[in-house]
Amino acid sequence: MQFNEIAVEEVYRRDEKLKKEDVQALMEWMGKQPHLPKATELQVASFLHSCYYSNEAAKNSIDAYFTVKSLCPDIFSSRTINDNILRATVDTQLFVVLPELTPAGDAVILSRKIDPDPRNFHMIGQLKLMDIVPLLHSYQYGPAKGFQLIIDMELTSLGHLLRINPSYVKKFAYYLQEGMPIRLKQIHFINLVPFMDKVFSFIKPVMKKELIDLFLVHTKMESLYEHIPQKLLPEEYGENVRNLIKNSENYLKFQESQLIDESKRQGSSKYQEDLFGAEGSFKKLDID
Template identity: 50%
Template sequence: MSWLESPFVEIDVKDVYNKDEKLKKEDVDTLKDWLKKTPHLPPVTELQIVLFLHSCYYNIELSKRTIDVYFTTRTLSQDIFGSRTIRDPALSTALKCGLSVVLPELTPKGEAVIMCKLMHPDSALYDSAGQFKMFDVCTHLYLHKRGPAEAVQMVMDMDQSTFGHLLKVTPSVVRRTLYYLQEGMPIRLKCIHIINVVPFLDKALALIKPFMKKELYDSIKIHSDIRTLYEYVPKDMLPSDYGGSCESASTLHGKLIDLISNTDDFHRFQESQLIDKSKRPKLEDFEQSLFGASGSFKKLEVD
């Protein structure tokens, strides 16, 4: 059964232990003890600890840093990470403007594939913070229902993207989301594929490059022909409108909307997991690092 099918039932953490022989209960317990001694962090479930530990390749010290970055970034960026139910105007609008869904099947290497695209070329309602909120909500539903994947590949379809969308992207949102994606989100992001390339792709890449680690930026693969994508993502696991055997992207998107609509308790719990800013060491330094860029990307020159 596809992970997108209702009802939403969180995976039993025991099943994650059984599937992953590298995951050690004693390492999880070490992180539990550390969390008890770290007063600015909120209560964290055992499954969440497991997801962080897996994403950090079982490195305890790196997991500690990732957990702190995750919760601190989410607390300081409520425009992106707060109000996660379907009734949130930013999320509901994002779901009308774009699509972000983890495909039902894994690659032969056990990797998850996240498909992202805009639904139409009108940029009037587009909001970059709302689009990333949709991505984050979808990915967390997947992680908590299916557990961690070996790695994650992203497929960015630019078919309906216009220069008007790019002009509405703010460097502040790009900076915060990319920092979170690389330093806090409990996934192993392996590579980013770009398909249906647009003429202004060079300008889009110029916007994100300053905020990406070299290894992630170098992982970006640009496909002028979708058939080259099949070398990384098997054709059969893609939606039918990309030549695959899966349901269409719009059908998957509809199922995701239904799932989000029926998981209020899950989203509210995540909304409640905020740090105590009064107890977080060096909070001002973190804020300055996180919010170092401001304004919108209005200085692009049209060729």
């Protein structure tokens, strides 16, 4: 089944707070920024929605989104099922949007390992899925009121932790916080492992407090069900991610082509320092 975008007029119809004239104003602003690529009306509407209808916040998000993508091609390029790392990741990592929304209207993403062997864990591939899956869902079905991410730690070992590169965590966390056009509401950790403290010691130093505050650690499934009803977690988890990526390759290639031209930027850019300025400190993180 080929990927098809939702009609932007349908997005406006569903969300009365999302105004076409505000989106058009943002598109006109983008047209005056020579370093930015062209974007579709649906993309721009998604930015405005994710920023709770603030045009100024959306401008910052748009600039961050396209700049980070351009500065980090290792994460945001080669998003095809023919890419060895991405193909291996979809075979070893489940990362899907569940079929039903929460009572509050949030979409639920489930991430869990299928293969326990750390040698088959590819962090870059996992980060690619964390970008591809929610954005394709947004462009196919319209922006969700929010996203709830469930990270199932079952089958995770210290071997996986040793394969995490904190510099990539930093880059993607920055993208998630500043640029990605979704509303991330909460990040739930379930089926905890004994070394959760080491997991957090790896990831928290490179994240802003606002993102860390979204973490909810569940020692029992009952506490998860207070946020996400148990009936939303079926045994089968929807569309095969391999097929989703394969059917969306033309759209993903279009997204890859949307890069900035830094030589045309008017004024200075903060993103180079924000993304790469503190990488030396990552070497201090280790596991005892």
